[in-house]
Amino acid sequence: MRFRFSSVPLLSALALAAAGAAVLPATAQNGDPIAERQQVMKDVGRQSRTLNQMVKGEAPFDAAAAVAAFQAMNQDAQRFGTLFPEGSETGGNTEASPDIWTNRSEFQEHLDKFAADTAAAAAAAPQDVAALSEQFRVVGGNCRSCHEDFRVDN
Amino acid sequence: MLERTLAVVFGLAVVGGGAFYVLTTPRPLDAATLGDGAGGDVARGERIFHVGGCISCHAAERPEVGAQPLLAGGEPLETPFGTFHGPNISPHPTDGIGAWSYADFANAMKRGLDPEGRHLYPAFPYTSYVKMRTQDLADLWAYMKSLPPAEGRAPANELAFPFNIRRGVGLWKLAFLPEEGPIVPLAPDAPEPVKLGQYLVEGPGHCGQCHTPRSFNGAGGLIETQWLAGAPNPEGRGGIPDITPGGETGSWSESDLVEYFASGFTPDFDSVGGSMADVQRNLAELSDADRDAIAAYLKAVPPIDERGEAAPSQ
Numbered sequence: 001m002r003f004r005f006s007s008v009p010l011l012s013a014l015a016l017a018a019a020g021a022a023v024l025p026a027t028a029q030n031g032d033p034i035a036e037r038q039q040v041m042k043d044v045g046r047q048s049r050t051l052n053q054m055v056k057g058e059a060p061f062d063a064a065a066a067v068a069a070f071q072a073m074n075q076d077a078q079r080f081g082t083l084f085p086e087g088s089e090t091g092g093n094t095e096a097s098p099d100i101w102t103n104r105s106e107f108q109e110h111l112d113k114f115a116a117d118t119a120a121a122a123a124a125a126p127q128d129v130a131a132l133s134e135q136f137r138v139v140g141g142n143c144r145s146c147h148e149d150f151r152v153d154n
Numbered sequence: 155m156l157e158r159t160l161a162v163v164f165g166l167a168v169v170g171g172g173a174f175y176v177l178t179t180p181r182p183l184d185a186a187t188l189g190d191g192a193g194g195d196v197a198r199g200e201r202i203f204h205v206g207g208c209i210s211c212h213a214a215e216r217p218e219v220g221a222q223p224l225l226a227g228g229e230p231l232e233t234p235f236g237t238f239h240g241p242n243i244s245p246h247p248t249d250g251i252g253a254w255s256y257a258d259f260a261n262a263m264k265r266g267l268d269p270e271g272r273h274l275y276p277a278f279p280y281t282s283y284v285k286m287r288t289q290d291l292a293d294l295w296a297y298m299k300s301l302p303p304a305e306g307r308a309p310a311n312e313l314a315f316p317f318n319i320r321r322g323v324g325l326w327k328l329a330f331l332p333e334e335g336p337i338v339p340l341a342p343d344a345p346e347p348v349k350l351g352q353y354l355v356e357g358p359g360h361c362g363q364c365h366t367p368r369s370f371n372g373a374g375g376l377i378e379t380q381w382l383a384g385a386p387n388p389e390g391r392g393g394i395p396d397i398t399p400g401g402e403t404g405s406w407s408e409s410d411l412v413e414y415f416a417s418g419f420t421p422d423f424d425s426v427g428g429s430m431a432d433v434q435r436n437l438a439e440l441s442d443a444d445r446d447a448i449a450a451y452l453k454a455v456p457p458i459d460e461r462g463e464a465a466p467s468q
Binding site (some may be wrong): 041042044045046048049052095097098140144151152153154 | 387391394395417
């Protein structure tokens, strides 16, 4: 029992890695990276709402749904890396900062940290609201820290 | 003829220089009404410190939880006029403001003057702090003096001509330093949270410094008829949103605004970004009552339409 319990995070992490690997090549070929990344951003927002409602007590705590939300965000995090190609700097009401293309390594560090934090949160599989709240705080901090440097309000 | 012309030019230069000198003479607060800063309370001052967002320009980084901020000077503020460096305002006796009197502090906050009577650049938002209450100023002073002294001086500002002529700021102040009173006319029986929010937003919170457009292509004062109606980003790219009920946040409820102040999440779970990200860190330090008050006030200010004109009342 003890063994099985502790293997859940490991299995989750492996599943995430597999899912991420499956998603990456598919997205790079799609036509409109600006529209696509805006959709992915919206999905991150949807997952955040789900988690926040549980943290706030506006929705009942659901451990499986929380893990699923972190997993979905993890996939989104990995997709972002392919959605800011050369040539997608302007247009489509993009709020992407030009710094993304001049400071790619720092931008990628943000994405990597977002992916790592969401993977860790999913692997931790929080079992109560307090644990979820802490994971959501860590994951949610990624939104702000990247938007602080790499998004421009129009 | 030439001599006469030269004499006239010289005379005009002397008169002009004299006028410039007179007009740019510092005008400190009336010492009689200033008080002595006694009775300032450290805990109350900490609240004002967060409302004012002092840390955003005067510290390189935020302290660990529970630690006190080191106000040795902050990140450079890059503007079309040049680069400003928020100075050391820790109580260090030589690098900071440890040798200042309370009168020195009050004149910096409300008149934009340093202890030598030199004009401070309005990147330091004394044009909002001028509306601060005497007791809040005394409380803030008590808190500032309680902080640890920090060594080090910020670099000098790097400004383009003519903005590098500090004395010229005196002329700017004559034109643009506002009076102490409120900006938005509220009804005398407006709810207390709205009144409190007005004070916090218009005074110490200095929200209008970025959210209100300025005259003279950004070099002038805040255009009060377009109060909080959005403006170009003073740090360059993009814009600062209209936060009146006619603007981007017009569809947000008061509780949406409060949630954004506390967590940085918008109603559709976008997150705070840009220079507002650091402002929100300050807002997160406030009490629920203060956040509620700011939201209540933002719902009470006149809506401004897309053309920057007051929208017709509904």
